[in-house]
Amino acid sequence: MSANNPLLATHNLSKLYGGVVAVDKLTLAVPRGSVTGIIGPNGAGKSTLIGLLSGALLPSGGTISFGGRDVTGLATSERARLGIGRTYQIPRPFLDMTVEENLAVAQWACRARVRGASARGRRAELLRECGLSDVATQPATQLPLLRRKRLEVARALALEPQLLLLDEVGSGLIDAEITELIALIRRIGSWGVTIVIVEHVLRIVRECCSQLLVLNFGRQLAAGTPVEILASEEVATVYLGTAHSQGATAQAPNAQGAARLANVAANPDALANAVSAREPLTVLVAHRPVPGAPAVAGAPLLQLTKVSASYGQVRALRDVDLEVHSGEVLALLGANGAGKTTLALVISGSLPAHGRVAIDGIVVSRTRPGGIAALGIAHCMEGRRIFTDLTVEQNLRVAARRAARPEVAARLDAVYTLFPVLAGRRGDPGAAMSGGQQQMLAIGRALMARPRLVIFDEISLGLAPIIIDRLYETLALLKQAGLAMLIVEQDVNRALAIADRACVLEHGALAFTGAARAVREDARLRRLYLGEAD
Amino acid sequence: MARQLKARSAGFAALILALALLGVAPAVLREYDTQILLRMLLALVLAESWNLLAGYGGLVSLGTSSAVGLGGYVLVGLLNHSILPLPVVILAAALSGAVLAALASPGLLRLRGLYFTVGTLALAEALRLVMINVNQFGGATGLFLNRDPPALGALVWIAVGLLLVTLLVMEFCAHSGVSLLLRAVRDDQDVAAQMGVRPFRVKLAAFAAASALMAAAGGLQALKLGAIEPYGMFGLRWSIDTLAMVVIGGLGTRAGPVIGVVLVMLSGELLADYPEAHLALTGLLMMLAMRFAPRGVAGLLAVLPARWRARTTGA
Amino acid sequence: MAPMIDGGDQGLFLDRPALPSHALIDSLRSNNSGGLKMRRALVTIGLLVSLLLAAAGRAEEIVIGASLPLSGQLASFGAFQRWGYEHAVAEVNHAGGIAIGGKFLPVRLEIRDDKSDANISAGNVENLISRDHAAALLGSCTPALVSAGALVAERHRLPMVTGCDPRRAFTSAHPWKYVWDVFFDEAELAAAPFKALADAHVTTNRKVAILHDNGPDGQVVGGELWPELARTYGLTVVVSTSFPVDNTQFTSIIADAKAKGAEIMLVDAITPQAVAIRKQIATAGYHPRVLVIEKGAEPAQFGGGLGALADGVMVGGYWDSSFPYPGARDLLMAYERETHQRGSQHIADSYAATKVLLAALATAGSVGGEAINATIAKTNATFVVGPVRFDAQHFAPLPIVEVQWQQGRTVVVWPAKAATGKLLFPIP
């Protein structure tokens, strides 16, 4: 992908957040007039890269050059004036202005290049191009999601940029909307504007980009034309998890699951770990509803009927029905932005929703998060969200609500045997833990409440494969101890290996559901993730 | 756009007419009413410039008293020790406000939200303590104007002139491109930077303009009094009253300051014998405004007719 | 199916950067019709101002206005002055009022609180003149407030008689034409303690510490006069510092004075600071043999606030009920009968100032400013504070005595002929 004088080039660009490496010595070149796509699993550093290029984030190392000039340390406003425009993943219009005024801000800021009357003409032209002419005088806050995304693009174009950075413009849009967006991107490309698209919706990348870059763990995994990349095995494994590429579908999930458990059985210390860990688990896992709590006999542990919710302007969930029975493990799959996390938040009570959410048959739609936790539903949250100020033990103790002192001590011991590494670091503050250790602590914290159902939300995010293996071994043990689990997972294969049933969300609606083995075979799954060109 | 242009030019005409009316008032009104009018004009200049700062620029400042005090001292100092004519001295007082803003800006303008507010409060209090302690500026005794202040009528004309300048600045800042930059920086400073706006410079321009107008008003107050001392001129009361008037009137609205000034001043005169009750009432009104009418009385006035019409026509 | 919730508020867990915290500002929607509302509001101003307050009917009475510090740090002085003014006016009304144009008119006293703030004092006097139509004015207390109000009176050419503003502070403010002051001269006040100590042949290590606030009179008495007097009386000034009028912590200055062994301490401060200084002298374990606190130590609140600690503190006085002037004792008796509190010399100068003004009104027989002013100029009579004659600078000096707190009461200790008690030395 070498080009003689690229419009944009980075050399060993890196960004660290404390111990976590977001972007790791990235060197890339974006030729003038090209449309470059950047894809990669969640947490691969895509948004961080956009932040570094636009100037919102200052790099920890390496250089960025734009049009041959070193802009590494240049302030955001100066980069914008040089001609770098960007859009935001979650649209951030100027709320107190009309749509047209939003565009005028960029023109006024860079007055040098745009004169009065022609400015108004240019604005009208841009609005027409982006299909916003009819709402020109409406306040920006009244726009629905797609139009807000178009406003982001139009506003960035008002800068007359040489380089346009599009940050996940496609997420949360329905197919028809994506088609319109692709047409718009192509038109912009035709004006000679160099475009960099960070995207999850692979259809946009496939149909717009002339070159493609795959990021994983902040490093460049692969680069090339969309056709090469999307067909390559390497990319599929990164996306669909270990051994779920085109060729490997034949292997039966149970065999896969069984192989893992066999490994546990064969490996002595793993076995010891497994056997000794099973006894204390009973301390951490409850089977029956909390004594005294109302329950309808025979009702499933958790039942969602026609649940819808929205999130900012995004219609995240539409009429979702879902059931989890006591001791059952349900995998919740779907592309990024399909509404998985929103569903988890609705169940744990921190996001208001329409429709009926019932635990043991009793409606809990209006209960506060704390109340739902008390009913035995724990939520191990996306991004771990442990309390970095508190020590490991304090993190665990916070979750043991209303438990008698001996009971808390027993649960603590059980968690420490489940995750020996935590026992050693009992007194250390949460902040001083690595990603994997923080995830273990988050799981431990969820178990301290002696739940009957735990929602595991993206626990494999940004972790090394061997750590993910150990986590899933623990989940397997918890399953054997009778803990019901709702696993929200990017890594399809791992989730299906342990799940009894699976259901797949697409654009906030239930695409299909069924036994884990059936879902693995279903061709729609692969299309959903990699999106065949239709 | 033409319709809007016509509306604006009509607005200007009415503005000039109203101000002319105010200028003529002293000849017509009794002395007491003229004094109230002068106080209102000064308060309106302060309220408009604070509204520019906080309402349009998002810079909630509790430092009005530092600009007012500085303007007062510069005016009296220049009149006592130089032969400069009055208009030039008032301009110098205004410039001193802008210079104060410029000097404080590298530190203060990097602060956001609460920390900017508390920073301005600390700056105002520090300036007050300096003026009290340093005897070269008259210490607690303060300074006496070496000539009789101009007659009330002349003062009203100067105040009207200052108000005209203030309203022109506001009109410019509220309707031109500058208002776009201001509101962009206020709503989302990071995104504004992404659009090529230089947040620090926009905030500095608003801070300097507002401080200059406040300092000019401070100069006028000193001219009216004839004798100034730090406790009065740098007192926290200036910051509190100005903020209360704009918040009650309607933060970030064009009509807010006017309504706020009229409301608070009138209630002040009616409750003249119970000053504590007046201040407590102002505080209470502020709390109610924050809770139920973030857009203040102006916001209510804008919404009520619509709501009332909706209720009556059963829409 | 229930309608979609309008997802206005963000869920709790968005990992994208939090929206800017200006949510209040987010909720603002300025629309373009601002110009229109602007016009409507400005027109209403014109109407409102003219309708503002129906002119108070000119009842048949003489209005005397006064702005006094009834709240804030000078509240202790203001309270006594208010009584002095009201008592004098009540006496005149009881005697039938003042004859103007053949008719006896009652006098109405209009008092406004200036909260110890010069700006408000000026505003109050403006209101008294234009709204309450005062025929004449009485002054506030302490030079800063008096000057602020007096300048307004002077501009409106309305006579004002005041006390509570020493000569140099009064005359240096403005070449007065309509304002008259009945109070003491700083030079006499400053010299009084030195003379009292000399007459009592008191022996000390002749080391003096001077503490004064940087107010108008503090600068003059503490900053200029005391250092000069110390030199002329052969005393060495070891500490001389000023502090802001509203300062509360004096530990450093006091510690310095103690370390330098000053046995004589001269202080000029208002009551709150005087109380704090006396307390902090005690808590610093410092025992000066002589402690003079001008201005702040005089009112009863000083003694009340400190109790036994006040004993021995000397302060310059310009009046005491023991003075051989007509009505002196009756005035104190009247005060204590009505308020059940200990009197202060401030009831005398305020009472006298009002009497001077009312006497001038009676002799002028008119409410015209120029007439009253001319008759005030010719005042030459003995009042409860002694003989009052105004000099060319409109100032009528009052004699100075040195007073000392003893067992919770103030006793005149100097000069000998006026003494009602013996000088207590050294202070306990």
Added chain:
Amino acid sequence: MSIEAAASSLVVGVLLGGIFSLTALGLSLVLGVMRLVNLAHGEFLVLGAYAGYYLLTVTGIDPLLGLPLIAAAMGLVAAPLYRFLIQPLMGRGVEAPMMTMFGLSIVLQNLYTAAFSADTRSIETGYSALALNLGPVTVGLVYVMGFAISIGIVGLIHLLVSRTAFGRDLRASAQDAGAAAIVGVNVPRVQMLTFALGAACAGAGGTLSGLVNSFTPASGAAYLLNSFAVVVLGGLGSVLGTLLAGITVGILQSLGGVLFGDGYRDLVALLVFLAVLIVRPQGFMAGRG
């Protein structure tokens, strides 16, 4: 300025600094846990001072003995005040609660003037004028007692925050309110109790301030700025940080007094506050955000 004099005023600085840490603790907790700038904090302190004053003059109970009573009363008053006045505004950004507290401070200041008159007061007890001689240094007894009690209370609060279940809930809510709610912490209740705890500290701190120097209804503004200097110096919500910062501000003030004269004490604290605020503008908000 001789050595003894400098030594005594520095020691007084340390002792006053101890009291400053207690007066600032309430502001620090509320700012740390709820990102709420309590602009009425100064008025809470003044209320504590008046409470101590009238407790002594009306009932004769010594203010130091009455401290728990005053603190409890302030807490009980503050909880409903928070529940009905501030909590509904918590979701609406930062300006609304701040301006409401500003309005509250204006109302309180004028209620005090109306109720207690504007006279300057100070709490006079038998021992308030006694002096302690410790070698070259002589210091008021009341400063030492104030210091000891303040350190005691701050220590208690530190234990409460670091050792108890409520303390864990408090810090969890401070650091990540969303996650704390999910884990089962009743975050609104924790915030209300924290506000009440802050008010109780302000009550006790106010009484001690009333003991060591005089106060008027208008003293709130000076107290607020002083507390802010301590909070910004000591770091948000950290109890020990506030203690050290309080003593530092106390020393800085007495240094200012020694070097430039007592008039400059408050000025020095303000200039330090401005310097720290500007050098670490995002320091505290981001540090805990």
